[in-house]
Amino acid sequence: MPASSPLFDILTLGEINVDLILGHDARPIFGQFEKVVDDATLTVGGSGTIFAMGAARLGLRVAYCGVVGEDTFGRFMLDHLHQRQIDTRGVIIDPTLKTGLSVILNVPNDRAILTHLGAIDALRADQVDAKLLAQCRHIHITSYFLQHNLRPGLAALLAQTRAGGATVSLDTNWDPSERWDDGLHEVLAQTDLFLPNEQEARAITRTSTLDAALSTLASTIPTVAIKNGAAGAICRQGNQIILDPGFPMPVVDTTGAGDSFNGGFLYGWLHRWQLADALALGCACGALSTQAAGGTAAQPTLAEAQALIEQRKSQLL
Ligand SMILES: Nc1ncnc2c1ncn2[C@@H]1O[C@H](COP(=O)(O)OP(=O)(O)OP(=O)(O)O)[C@@H](O)[C@H]1O
Ligand SMILES: [Mg+2]
Numbered sequence: 417m418p419a420s421s422p423l424f425d426i427l428t429l430g431e432i433n434v435d436l437i438l439g440h441d442a443r444p445i446f447g448q449f450e451k452v453v454d455d456a457t458l459t460v461g462g463s464g465t466i467f468a469m470g471a472a473r474l475g476l477r478v479a480y481c482g483v484v485g486e487d488t489f490g491r492f493m494l495d496h497l498h499q500r501q502i503d504t505r506g507v508i509i510d511p512t513l514k515t516g517l518s519v520i521l522n523v524p525n526d527r528a529i530l531t532h533l534g535a536i537d538a539l540r541a542d543q544v545d546a547k548l549l550a551q552c553r554h555i556h557i558t559s560y561f562l563q564h565n566l567r568p569g570l571a572a573l574l575a576q577t578r579a580g581g582a583t584v585s586l587d588t589n590w591d592p593s594e595r596w597d598d599g600l601h602e603v604l605a606q607t608d609l610f611l612p613n614e615q616e617a618r619a620i621t622r623t624s625t626l627d628a629a630l631s632t633l634a635s636t637i638p639t640v641a642i643k644n645g646a647a648g649a650i651c652r653q654g655n656q657i658i659l660d661p662g663f664p665m666p667v668v669d670t671t672g673a674g675d676s677f678n679g680g681f682l683y684g685w686l687h688r689w690q691l692a693d694a695l696a697l698g699c700a701c702g703a704l705s706t707q708a709a710g711g712t713a714a715q716p717t718l719a720e721a722q723a724l725i726e727q728r729k730s731q732l733l
Contacts, residue, residue, distance in 0.1 A: 422582075424503065425476040425686060427552035429544060429566060430464020431536040431559050432482040432507065433516030434489045435671065437709055442521040459710035460496045461518050462536070463589050464558035466672035466711035470679030470701060471556075472500040473715045476686070479552060481506035481545075483538035489515035490535075496712070506548050513538055520671070537562055541569025549573075554583045554686060558675070560600060561591040567599055574606035585609035585685075587678055588616055596620050604637060609685055611678050613643040626650065630657070641681050641695065643674050643702070651681075651695045660695045663703035663724055672711025677702035680721060700724045 437457045445451055460469060464482060472478045480502050484490030486509050493515065497504050516536035521528045549555070555577055560567065574584050586607045588600065596619045604610065610633055612620065617629035617640075626642065633640045634652040641651040648662025680701030684694025700721040708714035716724075 422553040423477070423551040424479040424553070426468075426471055426554045426556050426682070427479045427481060427506070427548060428464050428468045428471075428556045428558065429481045429539065429563075430467070430557065431462040431516060431562060432465050432480075432484050432490075432493050433462040433518055433531075433534070433536050434492055435459050435461030435518050435520055435710060437520045437522065437669075437671075439522030439709075441523055443523050444521065455709075457709050458492070460493065460712045461671075461710075462516065462559075463587065463672070463675050464556075465493065465497065467556060467558055467587070467675035467678050468497065468502050469500050469712040470672075470676040470705065470715040471682060472502050474679055474683045474701070474718045474721070476679070476683060477501075477503075479503040479506055479548060481539065481543075481548070483508045483510050483513065483535040483543075485509070485513045485515040485535050486511040487515050489517060506545055508539070508543060510535055510538060533562070537564045537566075539563065540565045541573040544573060549577050549582070550580060552582055554585065554682070556678070556682065557584070557586045557603070558589065560586065560588040560603065561593065561598065562589070567603075571599065571602035571606055574603065578606060578608075583608040585611060585678070585682060587611040587674065588620070589674075590616060591619070594619070596622075604633075607637055609639045609641070609682070610637045611641050611643070611674075611681065613645075613674055617642045639685065639691075641698065643677055643698075645670075645673075648699050649677065649681075649695055649702075651691055653691055656691055658692045658695050660692070660699045662699045663728060665703055665706070667706040668714075669709045670706050671709075673702040673705050675711060676705035676715050679715070683718070696725050697721055
């Protein structure tokens with residue numbers, strides 16, 4: 417930890433974009449056909465911002481670094497970050513770019529997503545303010561494979577930050593190129609806590625089972641938590657392996673469940689909780705986040721997530 421008391425628990429470096437969610441039967445019909453859909457929600461999108469909103473909801477002091485355009489969607493995102501007391505002094509407003517946008521077309525049991533990257537991948541490592549970095553006890557990186565401009569300087573930035581005493585977590589999310597490389601291994605070497613889902617973990621390690629992926633990753637990364645949808649998550653720290661079966665419940669929308677999980681797990685990890693308790697909080701935050709459309713509307717407070725954990729414990733008695 418830095419010598420003076422840090423101002424922020426977490427600095428997130430990542431994308432900033434809105435999600436426009438259309439449903440419940442939004443399959444488009446081409447040929448100039450105007451189809452009426454029965455629901456439309458404009459909400460906070462982007463793995464990094466959904467994570468930051470979830471972590472802030474739990475009570476962590478969060479700062480954000482990313483790029484928006486000088487436009488309505490950019491202002492929408494900044495407003496929502498401010499509503500959860502997230503510090504945005506590290507957000508760059510670039511008038512030459514448009515704020516990123518994903519349009520999510522929901523149909524029963526499936527969805528299609530159209531994304532305009534805009535400013536999503538614009539952040540460069542040399543734009544991250546050194547003073548801000550020094551004020552944070554932890555750095556969280558999201559959507560590694562989308563961050564085309566951040567990637568080249570990221571490993572060096574993280575090495576420098578860790579030398580100052582901060583810790584680092586990473587959730588790559590999916591790699592649209594499916595190369596699963598692009599300097600990732602240099603960044604993993606600077607990662608204290610890695611948070612992929614099962615498919616991502618297997619692809620990155622080029623292994624075919626969850627167990628093999630977990631042991632490969634845990635041989636070099638101090639803490640690894642692998643998410644597995646409704647089945648919960650598994651975590652390894654050294655030789656300690658903990659499995660959490662999750663909190664099965666009827667789902668409204670799983671967008672950003674992984675990011676809400678990350679916020680919960682990181683809360684426990686930063687507070688040096690027992691691994692099983694951190695994993696349970698991650699799973700509870702992920703599960704509760706599925707209870708409303710979009711990634712942030714149903715993110716729980718610490719008390720709400722803990723109530724779900726207590727309820728599960730009482731059912732097991
Ligand atoms: N259908 C579900 N029912 C209950 N809990 C869920 C469900 N989906 C996800 N969760 C909870 O959220 C956590 C993270 O979800 P998931 O495994 O989908 O992560 P992810 O693939 O990284 O998601 P994302 O799409 O946000 O990147 C899970 O470990 C689980 O605890
Ligand atoms: Mg994910």
